[in-house]
Amino acid sequence: MAKSIDVSDLNIYYGDFLAVQGVNMTIKARSVTAFIGPSGCGKSTFLRSLNRMHEVIPGARVEGKVVVDGQSLYDPSIDPVAVRRQIGMVFQRPNPFPTMSIYDNVLAGNRLNSRRMKKSEADSIVERSLKGANLWNEVKDRLNKPGMGLSGGQQQRLCIARAIAVEPQVLLMDEPCSALDPISTSAIEDLIHELKSDYTIVIVTHNMQQAARVSDETGFFNLKATGQPGQLVEFNPTKKVFSNPDEPATEAYISGRFG
């Protein structure tokens, strides 16, 4: 069910600005892949190019290939909407729908696509997704209250629940724990472990311990130099990256001797 992703020679632009250059990697199915790297090096940009969210920004474009399950995502015959149904995403900043209740926010992926379902089915999806995102206990008594009334961290977990409610093949998470306390963070990490058995997960994080804890493979992104595009410096099994990295730059970044 889960899919692997092959990226070859990917260049990502914002207009004329080359943000990320020459990425090659294979993201394995049913595994967790973490991206680390300094701020502004293009992790979010790269992540968004994996489910064709990048092109939503006016003037943004991509060169190169992203192949999922034998299909090239940027082929003209590919429908970006279909891609996004299979490859879900949690954004760096929480973005619940302000007009919807907590309940409706979780079901948004189904409801907005007019998928018909029974009340009982809907209820169970909501409960399962919210439990997965470690939010159920906090909101189970006010599911019909607006999603915007939650705290920032709760909103982030609501967005995670919303993303897993549609059961995508691949889940892209952009710093999902950056606004969360250690307890929720560990709940999300447990969720990632659980999901790994049938999802492919890609996570961006600034937390080295988190990368080391949850991921099977780690990619280190860095700017070539200030003002230069970002690039993938190293991509290796997490154990190797954190114990014996190929590149001195990776070692320097991980051990905090950076820049």
Next chain:
Amino acid sequence: MSQTLEKKPAPSRDAMPLSGPRMPGSAPYLVAAAALAVGVGLGMILGGGLIAMAILAGLTFIVGITVWAWALEGRRSGVDRLVMSVVWAAFAVALVPLASLVWTVLSNGIPALSAEFFTYSMRGVIGDEPGGIYHALIGTLLITLGATVISVPVGIMTAIYIVEYGRTARLAKAITFLVDVMTGIPSIVAGLFAYALFVLIFGPGVRLGFGGSVALSLLMIPVVVRATEEMLKLVPDELREASYALGVPKWRTIVKVVLPTSLSGILTGVTLAIARVIGETAPLLIIAGSTDSVNFNLFADRMQTLPVFIYYAYTQPGVPPDPSIERAWGAALVLIAIVMLLNLLARVVGKVFAPKTGR
């Protein structure tokens, strides 16, 4: 931070003067009372009228409170009082015409109001027989409804194109420009346009209520487009992205996420656009014409409207003129009341449909 502190230890750092002479909280009232006395006194001595007294009192107040504050509390406070009193004065000046207008319309219009006034038309009414504005009320409501039915879909969809689809396209820029131009069309030109259009279809001398709707929609569409455009631009891109990322197609994202989020603002804009056109006279004079009888059919024959009724009742009152002129004031009062109700409605609608953020 600590370095700069060490470098230049200001001598006054030991002292921390937070207190000084302050004006009493009642200062503005005291000055106002004094200014009023001065204004009335000087006015009587110099023989000026009420207006002169008011101006004198206002100036005295501004000067008085500024000087007092400056002398007692210092320069900053003086300037503060000066600017504040000037702002208040400007506000009062702006309020004068409004208050005067409301007062005139109320005092002249209220005597005209009665059950007959709202339920009788002017058909066959001569002199001071009971007559009313029923026909004009029906005409105004129907014609405005027609204009709304035309303008709202066209306006909202144009705005959706501009904001959601045309972001960087030349066409969108051109449309925005044209909409701005349209905002400035004189209403009489809109009336002539509608008249010319229906003459092409029905021949010269045509009069029909729907023509009025077309003319008014010409004035309404740019307002709706502008209001909707601004509201749609306020919807953060993150919401659109959240929807796309769930595999929701663009059109569904617009219908189910973007529009609901901005619904309250759009409805407010639409209501204000209606309020804007409901009092239009010139175009209706041309294309909807004037009549004394009730007409429920937008698509045939003349139709009376409130503004046109007011115009004729006042300029051609007949003999004796008084009942007709009284009816004109009554109709004006009703028209203002309708506009005010629409404005209130816009506020209520805005509140009800605003995205809920609380718990």
